[in-house]
Amino acid sequence: MPRLDPAKYEQIVAVSHQAARPGILKEMPDGVPPEVSGALLAQGISRLYSHQLKAFELATGRRHAVVTTASASGKSLCFNLPVVTALAGNDRSRALYLYPTKALTQDQVRKLQALGLSFVRPGVYDGDTPSDQRPHIRRRANILLTNPDMLHVGILPHHDSWQDFFFNLRYVVIDEAHSYRGVFGSHVANVIRRLRRVCSRYGSDPVFILTTATIANPGELANSLTGQDFELVTGDGSPRGERQIVFWNPLLIDRALGIRKSVFSEAAVLGAELISKGVRTIVFARTRKGAELIYKQTIQRLEQGSPQLIEKVSPYRGGYTPAQRRRIERGLFEGELTGVISTSALELGIDVGGIDAVISATYPGTVASLWQQWGRAGRGAGKSLAVYMAGQDALDQFFALHPDELLEREVESAILDFTNEQIFDSHLGAAAFEFPIESGDREFFGPDVDEAARKLAAHGRLRKQRRRYTWALPDFPAQAIPLRSSSPDSFSIVLEGTGDILGQVEAERAFVFVHPGAIYMHLGETYQVRRLDIDGRAALVNPIVADYYTQPKKETSVEILGREMVRSAAGVELSLGRLLATEQVVAYQKKQLSDNQVLEVVELDLPRQSFHTEGLFFPMEEALLSCVDQPELLGSLHAAEHGLIAILPLFAMCDRWDIGGLSTDYHWQVDAPAIFLYDGHPGGIGINRKGFARFEELVAASHRLISDCPCEAGCPSCIQSPKCGNLNEPLSKWGAIRLLGGMKGEI
Numbered sequence: 001m002p003r004l005d006p007a008k009y010e011q012i013v014a015v016s017h018q019a020a021r022p023g024i025l026k027e028m029p030d031g032v033p034p035e036v037s038g039a040l041l042a043q044g045i046s047r048l049y050s051h052q053l054k055a056f057e058l059a060t061g062r063r064h065a066v067v068t069t070a071s072a073s074g075k076s077l078c079f080n081l082p083v084v085t086a087l088a089g090n091d092r093s094r095a096l097y098l099y100p101t102k103a104l105t106q107d108q109v110r111k112l113q114a115l116g117l118s119f120v121r122p123g124v125y126d127g128d129t130p131s132d133q134r135p136h137i138r139r140r141a142n143i144l145l146t147n148p149d150m151l152h153v154g155i156l157p158h159h160d161s162w163q164d165f166f167f168n169l170r171y172v173v174i175d176e177a178h179s180y181r182g183v184f185g186s187h188v189a190n191v192i193r194r195l196r197r198v199c200s201r202y203g204s205d206p207v208f209i210l211t212t213a214t215i216a217n218p219g220e221l222a223n224s225l226t227g228q229d230f231e232l233v234t235g236d237g238s239p240r241g242e243r244q245i246v247f248w249n250p251l252l253i254d255r256a257l258g259i260r261k262s263v264f265s266e267a268a269v270l271g272a273e274l275i276s277k278g279v280r281t282i283v284f285a286r287t288r289k290g291a292e293l294i295y296k297q298t299i300q301r302l303e304q305g306s307p308q309l310i311e312k313v314s315p316y317r318g319g320y321t322p323a324q325r326r327r328i329e330r331g332l333f334e335g336e337l338t339g340v341i342s343t344s345a346l347e348l349g350i351d352v353g354g355i356d357a358v359i360s361a362t363y364p365g366t367v368a369s370l371w372q373q374w375g376r377a378g379r380g381a382g383k384s385l386a387v388y389m390a391g392q393d394a395l396d397q398f399f400a401l402h403p404d405e406l407l408e409r410e411v412e413s414a415i416l417d418f419t420n421e422q423i424f425d426s427h428l429g430a431a432a433f434e435f436p437i438e439s440g441d442r443e444f445f446g447p448d449v450d451e452a453a454r455k456l457a458a459h460g461r462l463r464k465q466r467r468r469y470t471w472a473l474p475d476f477p478a479q480a481i482p483l484r485s486s487s488p489d490s491f492s493i494v495l496e497g498t499g500d501i502l503g504q505v506e507a508e509r510a511f512v513f514v515h516p517g518a519i520y521m522h523l524g525e526t527y528q529v530r531r532l533d534i535d536g537r538a539a540l541v542n543p544i545v546a547d548y549y550t551q552p553k554k555e556t557s558v559e560i561l562g563r564e565m566v567r568s569a570a571g572v573e574l575s576l577g578r579l580l581a582t583e584q585v586v587a588y589q590k591k592q593l594s595d596n597q598v599l600e601v602v603e604l605d606l607p608r609q610s611f612h613t614e615g616l617f618f619p620m621e622e623a624l625l626s627c628v629d630q631p632e633l634l635g636s637l638h639a640a641e642h643g644l645i646a647i648l649p650l651f652a653m654c655d656r657w658d659i660g661g662l663s664t665d666y667h668w669q670v671d672a673p674a675i676f677l678y679d680g681h682p683g684g685i686g687i688n689r690k691g692f693a694r695f696e697e698l699v700a701a702s703h704r705l706i707s708d709c710p711c712e713a714g715c716p717s718c719i720q721s722p723k724c725g726n727l728n729e730p731l732s733k734w735g736a737i738r739l740l741g742g743m744k745g746e747i
Contacts, residue, residue: 002279002357002385004246011266014247014403020383024050024237031060032081033088039115045077050237052077058231059171059209060085066177066210066230068218071375073238076111079173079209084112086170087119087142095171096195096206097145100179101345102126105145106326108175112143126150138162148180148188151195153478156434159198166202177212178368178414180225181653183423183681185416187483189225190427193418193444194434196227200444201435213368215653217413224416227444241378245407248389249400258715263391264290267361268297270387274357275313275339276306279385283341283359284373289521291315294361295341309338316342344369346376356384362391363399366653368411394646397717398705405701412653413690419446420683428452429461429477436468489537493520496530496540507537508611508682511585512552514539517602518588519550534607548599553587554725558662558676560617560669565692570699570743572618576692579617579678581660582610589727615660615678616692619670620739627742628735633673636735637663638726639719641675643702643736644691646721648677651698652690657723659687703740706733 006012025047028037040046048056051069058065059082067078083095099105105124112122123141125134127150137144138161146155155162172195174180180188199206210222210230222230248270250261267283271294274281283298285291295315302310314337316328331337335354340346344364355377364370370388378384390400399406418424428445431437437453445452453469456462463472471477482490482504489507493514494500502520505513510532514520518529520541527541563577585606590599620637628636641663645656660680667674679687691698709718714733721728 002274002277003244004385004387009248011248011251012246013249013400016245016247016403016407018240018243018245020242021240023239024235026050026053026237029053029056031056032085035117036081036084036088036115039117040081042116043114048077048081049074051233051235052081052237054235055079055209055233056081056085058233059207062207064208064210064222064226064228064230065233066212066218066222067233068212068214069234069236069238070214070240071372072378073236075175075211076108078211078233079171079175080112080115082207082209083143083171083173084115084117084120088117091119091142092168093142093170094165094168095143095173096151096169097143097173097175098151099145099147099175102128102147102325104175105147107329108145125155138165148191149483152187152191152430152481152483156191156194156198157430157476157478159202159434163202166199166204169199169202169204169206172206172208174208174210174225177210177218177221177225178215178653181221181414181416182658182685182687184484185225185414186418186420186423186685187427187481189227189416189418190423191483192226194427194431197431197441197444198434212414213372213411215368215411215414221414221416224418227446241382241384243374243378243384243386245374246385246387247400247403248387249397250390252710255710256712258392258709258711258717260392260717263361263389263396264293265297267294267359267389268301270389271339271341271359272298272301272306274359274385275309276302278338279356280335280337280354281339281357281359282346282355282373282376283339283361284346284364285341285343285361286364287521288343290361291341291343298339298341312337313339313341316340316346344373354382356382357387358385359387359389361389362393363388363396365649365655366412367406367409367650368414368653370406371411392716394643394705394716394718394721395649397709398647398701401708402704409650412649412651414653415686415690417684417686419448420681420685422683425452425456426477426481429456429471430481432456432462432469433471433477436465436470437462438468491532492538493527494538494540495527496542502527502541505539506682508609509680510539511606511609512554512583514541515552515585515588515604515606517550517604518552519544519546519548532606548590548592551589551591551722551727552585552604552725553589553601553727554583554585556584556660556662556725557582558615558617558667558678561612564614569695571624571745572621572743574616574618574692574695576616576689577614578684579613579615579676580610581613581615581678582608583660583725584608611682612684613660613679613682614684614686614688615676616688616695617670617674617676619667619672619674621672624739624742625673627738628732632732632735634663634665635730635732636739637665637673637675639706639714639731639733639736640702640739641677642719642721642724642731643706643740644675644677644698647698647701647705648687648691650701651694652687654687656721658685699740699743703737703744706740707737709733 055078122143123137358377374386390396462469490504491510493502528544531540559580561578565576662676
């Protein structure tokens with residue numbers, strides 16, 4: 001079993017061990033048909049884990065179930081067994097499997113085909129499916145595997161071509177349901193409600209089976225995602241092998257500035273060492289470019305000592321062709337690869353065979369994701385190694401300094417808001433295209449559907465006919481709804497020479513990410529924005545070789561439109577309410593990649609942008625203001641705001657880029673200095689509601705983050721933010737420590 005000795009590596013700051021755990025096995029239930037139990041027996045499965053049995057009993061009893069157990073606990077059988085049992089009893093029954101990634105879809109097809117049951121006919125229906133095969137899949141497949149995007153734009157609007165499928169739909173499986181959170185989850189929740197509505201029109205009422213990583217609110221997420229009530233399956237009956245958990249912090253190379261060795265090179269060195277010893281290893285990076293950099297440096301290390309292993313190492317990320325992805329997945333499963341350097345694409349439940357070690361190079365964004373990554377190693381009773389390798393970011397360093405905060409922390413809550421006005425209204429239009437909106441649709445869309453339909457009719461998007469609303473325009477509404485944006489208004493990122501569209505960005509965020517001169521990353525490639533066509537909603541980009549990145553400078557103002565909740569917390573009057581955020585990008589910095597030094601500041605002339613959102617805010621009391629010197633007040637507020645934003649993702653499954661902030665030494669509506677944190681997406685998606693509910697914990701953790709950092713005056717590991725609109729000026733580390741300490745009652 002792989003082991004790392006702290007005496008050998010001074011980068012190791014903590015070591016923990018997870019003890020082995022036996023499995024809890026139950027007899028195969030009587031309701032499983034002999035041909036199905038025989039197929040499972042041929043795979044060595046004669047009994048079920050306890051959670052698999054409970055899921056089977058709930059599903060076959062027509063109760064919606066959400067299974068939340070550890071990675072590699074056999075969740076696929078939780079839904080495959082009831083689905084295949086239903087197909088054995090009725091060949092016309094249908095099931096719909098939804099997956100967030102194509103890799104997961106292919107992995108599930110392999111598992112279904114491995115059963116060798118003639119009556120099980122899986123069919124993949126997604127963007128990779130050739131058009132000439134689609135009619136055949138529509139007619140023949142009794143398990144349809146797809147993704148929310150295809151369901152949204154390729155199936156529901158064309159339900160008349162799927163009448164037999166919807167009439168006979170018995171089960172809907174949503175795998176890796178924790179992936180559907182934030183803006184994406186809010187869209188998918190509307191897509192699922194549209195699915196339920198179409199099923200109802202065809203007379204079916206499918207049972208939903210959801211699986212998710214271990215999150216804090218699986219029942220709430222399942223209900224928010226589907227509108228249905230669920231039974232929880234939480235007791236994990238699968239075995240677990242012994243695991244060594246290592247916290248690795250790259251050494252400081254400049255203590256005063258808080259600069260550490262590159263986490264990419266550290267991951268490559270350790271990964272190459274493990275691979276050269278025959279330890280089957282996955283290294284996870286947060287970005288595609290990070291994965292490619294680690295892979296390149298790993299190969300360079302192997303060239304020096306174990307060149308024969310180079311062919312046994314591969315990167316894995318989005319942007320590869322389906323054939324390339326399948327080849328890498330097959331190499332992992334069949335043991336041909338010893339090492340893979342991957343983005344989060346392999347984090348989800350793909351069966352990757354016997355992996356011995358996982359290196360998580362930087363914090364992946366959520367505690368749940370980190371445990372998912374570590375769960376890729378040591379399947380069953382096998383022993384394993386899990387390494388958390390901290391990067392320069394504030395949250396990374398927080399966990400490196402306080403490993404117990406990670407090991408003992410409850411996983412986050414996955415949040416979404418299907419009623420977000422912009423998202424909800426657009427999907428209501430798509431639903432009206434599928435079938436006219438009527439009063440009975442409150443069952444699917446809630447009590448506000450009538451008012452929303454009247455508003456859309458007033459804007460000419462719906463037409464009222466007696467008591468029903470129909471789609472009034474000649475276009476195809478689903479095509480205009482990007483599932484990963486809260487706003488239908490977006491800018492296309494266009495390659496200037498060819499006209500190819502590389503991606504899209506919300507109009508409200510376009511000036512931040514694709515302003516003229518901005519460096520834009522796509523599939524690991526670097527582009528520069530040459531021109532921003534505001535009227536044409538396009539950012540024209542060209543490839544570039546650059547040793548710098550860009551950071552926008554923006555001016556922000558926030559207007560309070562209303563308070564929803566108010567309470568006393570952490571020494572302040574804390575409010576949650578509706579806000580109007582106005583931002584204007586006025587310049588950008590070019591910063592050296594190697595050392596973050598500023599190369600140039602370029603002024604911009606772009607219009608202001610405003611959007612409605614929700615957030616939390618609090619004025620500073622006189623007693624708190626006395627904690628800091630007046631000349632340091634704005635820097636203290638600003639640094640405290642950065643600390644709060646850095647920590648907030650611990651309580652909601654989001655990224656700091658999803659959160660906006662403002663600190664000011666005077667706000668006219670509260671008549672005092674104040675700090676605002678708001679959802680960075682139009683309409684708000686519930687992020688700051690979590691911060692409001694757990695504000696005392698948020699303040700305490702932010703105080704620890706900043707006060708425990710060894711730097712002298714503030715660094716990227718504590719108060720400096722990569723997304724700061726004021727380019728990290730002014731900031732006062734010690735003022736923030738005193739201010740947050742005062743909020744904790746330490747005055």
